[in-house]
Amino acid sequence: MDRRQLEYFLAIVQTGGFTSAGRRLRVAQPSLSQAIRALERDLGTPLFDRLGRGVGLTAAGEALVRPAKQVLRDFATARASVESVLGLTGGRLDIVALTTLAVDPLAALIGRFRAAHERVDVRVTDPELDNAVTGMVLEGDCELGLAESPGGVEGLDHLRLRDQEFFAVLPPGSAIDPAHPIEVAELAGWALVSTPEGTAMRTLVDRELGRCGAAPRVAVETTHRAAIVPLVLAGAGATVLPPRLAEDAAGRGAVVVPTTPRLVHGAVMMWRSGQLSPAARAFVELARLDETALPPAGTAGPTRSP
Template identity: 35%
Template sequence: MEFRQMEYFLAVVENKGINGAAAALGVAQPTVSQALRGLERELGVRLFHRIGRGMVLSAAGRSLVGPSRQVLRDVAAAAEQLTASDGAIVGRLDIMAFPALTSGTIVDLIAEFCRRYPQARVRFSELEREDNLESLIRDGHCEFAVAHLPLEAGEGLEIVELGEQEYRLVYPAGTELPEGPVRLSEMPDIPMVFVPRGAAMGDAIEDSIRKAGTRTELAVVTEQRESRLPMVIAGLGGSLVERSVAKSMPGQVVERACEPRFLRAYGLAFDPSTLSPVGQVFVNLVHEYLSDESLPDESLPDERLPDERRSQH
């Protein structure tokens, strides 16, 4: 197995096909195809299922993604050692983030990192689930993960809180609401779209609405968190979603803060014992950035999940 083969394999994964991989790598499509076929022959397994013109990772292919990314980071770290004499920071930073958290602080951190270290590369991809962070990091799929807190971190993982995300009320366009925050006791009589019971923030929201004496009819209970806003836009009902999600469709929903506010902390998870040199530089930047940040506005009462702390070990 050659380094170039793994690089081409990951390019196909990350660019969703050979055409995209060839364009990203600046090589001809047959070069990528040949490297991929050679890797499959050498390993004796199919890494992709070819479906029409599309390519879907096989089980073997999925198991190779993490180790391949780890190899690329290790090679980049070795290259960094060779260039250390001129002070350049090179290498590859692999960060995965839950979709609702792909804005704000983490984007500011990545932008500052790229400004300071232009020779380093950053891969910023979507974290589909928050309950398997340990395996994603341990298996090399990413070096850092951004997720909601609190979370069950494995032994040895460090979590640094990056901030808090507010949840906002959203209703279909045209819904008449007074200006300013909406008290839970004064929510409009509109069915709601919620996630199933058992989700930490979802339970806190439902319990607070119930304690406020408001009886809300459920329009839809969806396990797909990302489907809440499209369902609101479609007119199925209202919901409470992350502020970044609520602000993502201006004009298509009516959104308001609620009182009390619902705030949920989120943070950066990583294994300090296996950080690459470029990863350690990023951690240093994170601590520097947070030490300069002022405390958030607490002018309104809020609801927080219990036992949230600035760092967990």
């Protein structure tokens, strides 16, 4: 078994077939098939069920996916560790983050990281559901993850980030005094624009309104997070957003109001226990220093529409 065979194996898993994997890897299909047959002989079992024009994983193939991802990441870490002797002169850092955390604090952290290590590329992935972040880090798809998550997940180390406050964001012209906080329970009386169940925004709203004995009325549900502010500006409903996004909405005419009690949720940066790549280690240390220097959440809110 070698690195090339595992790389070919994972490409077939990800693309669903030998032909598409060959195109992605720019490898002739006979060479790809030969490498997989050699891997199957070495392991003593088939890894794929041939299903017409596609393939499916056998039980053995399913069992190999996670270790294969980790082996390839270990290869990359080993290479990066050698290169780190001369400084972070290249490579890539993969991060998975909730959309709200990708805006703040991740965007600023990446900016500072890239200023110090301009030859390291950063890829940020947006999970389909918020609870997918932990799995993507555990499975080796991404080296770092940012999510609303408790610490102490087996197999993961973590750094707790500052709490993130959400603000009520109302359509332009709403008869609300932005200088006075809105009661969380009052949000139950608004038609809301929200992401689906299982996302951080929806979980926060459902949880906090539930504590008030109320249920949200989600009038517009969308997976297109970039559409939320335009929907609010168009009068489709109200929403809740973290400071950076709320500030942007206020600048475009929305009425932004703090809530009482404050809508706050925690956040962590997580990674697999054990050795980190030099790039990931540098990023974690940057975040650690950054969080000790930042003021607590809520000391400065977004600019509010008059």
